[in-house]
Amino acid sequence: MNKQLMEGELCVVTGAAAGIGRAIAERFLEEGADLIIADFNEDEARRLYGKNPHVLSILKVDATKPEDLDKIGDAVKNTGRKVKAVLPIVGNGPNNMIEDITPEEFRLTMDLNVFSSFFTVQTVLPYMSDRSAIVLISSIAGFQGGKNALVYNAAKAAVRSMARSFAGELAERGIRANAISPGPTETKAFTEFVKGDEDVRAGILANIPIGHIGQPKEIAAIALFLASDESSYVTGAEVIADGGFTNR
Numbered sequence: 001m002n003k004q005l006m007e008g009e010l011c012v013v014t015g016a017a018a019g020i021g022r023a024i025a026e027r028f029l030e031e032g033a034d035l036i037i038a039d040f041n042e043d044e045a046r047r048l049y050g051k052n053p054h055v056l057s058i059l060k061v062d063a064t065k066p067e068d069l070d071k072i073g074d075a076v077k078n079t080g081r082k083v084k085a086v087l088p089i090v091g092n093g094p095n096n097m098i099e100d101i102t103p104e105e106f107r108l109t110m111d112l113n114v115f116s117s118f119f120t121v122q123t124v125l126p127y128m129s130d131r132s133a134i135v136l137i138s139s140i141a142g143f144q145g146g147k148n149a150l151v152y153n154a155a156k157a158a159v160r161s162m163a164r165s166f167a168g169e170l171a172e173r174g175i176r177a178n179a180i181s182p183g184p185t186e187t188k189a190f191t192e193f194v195k196g197d198e199d200v201r202a203g204i205l206a207n208i209p210i211g212h213i214g215q216p217k218e219i220a221a222i223a224l225f226l227a228s229d230e231s232s233y234v235t236g237a238e239v240i241a242d243g244g245f246t247n248r
Ligand SMILES: NC(=O)c1ccc[n+]([C@@H]2O[C@H](COP(=O)([O-])OP(=O)(O)OC[C@H]3O[C@@H](n4cnc5c(N)ncnc54)[C@H](O)[C@@H]3O)[C@@H](O)[C@H]2O)c1
Pocket: 014, 015, 016, 017, 018, 019, 020, 021, 038, 039, 040, 041, 061, 062, 063, 064, 089, 090, 091, 092, 112, 137, 138, 139, 140, 181, 182, 183, 184, 185, 186, 187, 188, 189, 190
C-alpha cells in the first residue's frame, strides 16, 4: 500500500470544529496525520475528534487571545515531536458600511484574521521541522474591494502578505509558507452571510462559472497539497479557489 501523504506527521489546525477547518482536519486524519486541534467550540471539537487516537490534543482556544494561543505551543512541546504543518484557519469578520464600523469591530476583525494567524504560527515555530509548511487562509476578499467588508478585506490582504513574508524569512530554515484564497464556500459562516436568502445565494452561484458553491473539502485538498511534500517547490504562493468567481 502507498504511504499516506501525512502518515505519522504532526500538524496543528485551528478552527477545526466546523467548516473549512473541520474539512482540513478530517482530510489530514484520512491521510495519516496526528493532530493538535484548537477551537473556541471545545464541545463540538470533542464530539468530532474525542475518540480519535490520532488527535493528540483538543484545546479550548480563543485565537484572539495570546495566553490561549500559548496553550498550542505547550501542547506541541509536550509531544516532544516536530511539527510538519501549521494551519491557522480561524477567521471571520462582521459586515458593515464604512461609516458604521466601530473601533471594537475593527480590532476584532484584525484579531480574528491577522493576529490569530500570526501568533498561532509564532507559537508553533520553535517546534517546526526543517521540512515543514505554514498554510494560511486568506480570501478573495483580500484582493477585492467589495462593499460592506472594508476591514475583512484589509485583514485578508494582510494574511496574503504574511504568507509571503513568512516564506521569505523562513525559507532558510526549510519552512515553506503559502496562502489559500477561497471564494464563497459552503460553511456556517457562508450561510450566515447569505442570511438564508435563496435569492442572494442564487445570485452568488450565478457568478461562479464552474457552477457550484465551493465545498470545504475542495479547500482541504489544497491545504493537503500545500502542507505536504507534494508542494516542496511552492512557497510564497497563493492558491485562489473560487470556481472562477474573480476570473469573470
Ligand atoms: N466560508 C467562506 O465562504 C470563506 C471564504 C473565504 C475565506 N474563508 C475563511 O476560511 C476560514 C474558515 O471559515 P469557515 O467559513 O469555515 O468558518 P466557520 O464559521 O464555518 O468555522 C469557524 C470555526 O472557527 C471557530 N472559531 C471562531 N472564532 C474562533 C476564535 N476566536 N478562536 C478559536 N476558534 C474560533 C469556530 O468555533 C468554528 O469551529 C476563515 O478564516 C474564513 O475567513 C471562508
